[in-house]
Amino acid sequence: DVKVTQSSRYLVKRTGEKVFLECVQDMDHENMFWYRQDPGLGLRLIYFSYDVKMKEKGDIPEGYSVSREKKERFSLILESASTNQTSMYLCASSLLDLLAAELGTDTQYFGPGTRLTVL
Amino acid sequence: DQQVKQNSPSLSVQEGRISILNCDYTNSMFDYFLWYKKYPAEGPTFLISISSIKDKNEDGRFTVFLNKSAKHLSLHIVPSQPGDSAVYFCAASADGGADGLTFGKGTHLIIQP
Numbered sequence A: 001d002v003k004v005t006q007s008s009r010y011l012v013k014r015t016g017e018k019v020f021l022e023c024v025q026d027m028d029h030e031n032m033f034w035y036r037q038d039p040g041l042g043l044r045l046i047y048f049s050y051d052v053k054m055k056e057k058g059d060i061p062e063g064y065s066v067s068r069e070k071k072e073r074f075s076l077i078l079e080s081a082s083t084n085q086t087s088m089y090l091c092a093s094s095l096l097d098l099l100a101a102e103l104g105t106d107t108q109y110f111g112p113g114t115r116l117t118v119l
Numbered sequence B: 001d002q003q004v005k006q007n008s009p010s011l012s013v014q015e016g017r018i019s020i021l022n023c024d025y026t027n028s029m030f031d032y033f034l035w036y037k038k039y040p041a042e043g044p045t046f047l048i049s050i051s052s053i054k055d056k057n058e059d060g061r062f063t064v065f066l067n068k069s070a071k072h073l074s075l076h077i078v079p080s081q082p083g084d085s086a087v088y089f090c091a092a093s094a095d096g097g098a099d100g101l102t103f104g105k106g107t108h109l110i111i112q113p
Helices: A098-103
Strands: A005-006 A010-013 A019-023 A031-038 A042-049 A065-070 A071-079 A087-094 A114-118 B012-013 B019-027 B033-037 B045-051 B056-059 B062-067 B070-076 B087-093 B107-112
Touching: A005 A087, A010 A019, A019 A031, A019 A087, A019 A114, A031 A071, A042 A065, A042 A071, A042 B087, A071 A087, B012 B019, B019 B033, B019 B087, B019 B107, B033 B062, B045 B056, B045 B062, B045 B070, B070 B087
Parallel strands: A010 A114, B012 B107
Antiparallel strands: A005 A019, A019 A071, A031 A042, A031 A087, A065 A071, A087 A114, B019 B070, B033 B045, B033 B087, B056 B062, B062 B070, B087 B107
16 A cells, blocks of 8 residues: 655644655655645645656745655745645655556545644 | 636535536646545545546446536445545546646535435
């Protein structure tokens, strides 16, 4: 079974603090993703990475950065946390497998999420 | 601009009946569609997916139908069970999800005994 783990389930930080959210996957997947989930807005893509040291902006990258120094680890960084970044953060990983997509099999596996509260 | 739309925030269905969850999309480049199920305080779990080369995919009680001309897909759950009560997200991507998924806002399915 694919396992995606996130360093914390719950986190409380203060406005202006630097926050690190860590994600580790154990299936040697190339792609890793960070989403945030907010009520009424669904899941929105923040950043993704398709290789070590590579990163791409998603739909809502403002206020975030990421780091991928090792294949299994993808970190989301809030340089200066703000209250509007209070959210559930979800990490996901997948194979870069276009054949799997064509066959209709899943490609993304999610971690349990980190509920971040910024006071 | 919402590219994936789930227009029903919630749906209530009696146990044993069919649940039908709907999803519409606007981006004609999408070629891969997935449904995820999410319980509170947990990450989404994959349910079923379909690629644009098919119009139907079935897995046990779950069937996904894709109507490309209408840019519409639906998830059918039959028979519905109490454990199916959850939020269901429709997601779509181009290029097999390599650039991430675009999610709808979710539909909260409530199965009533």
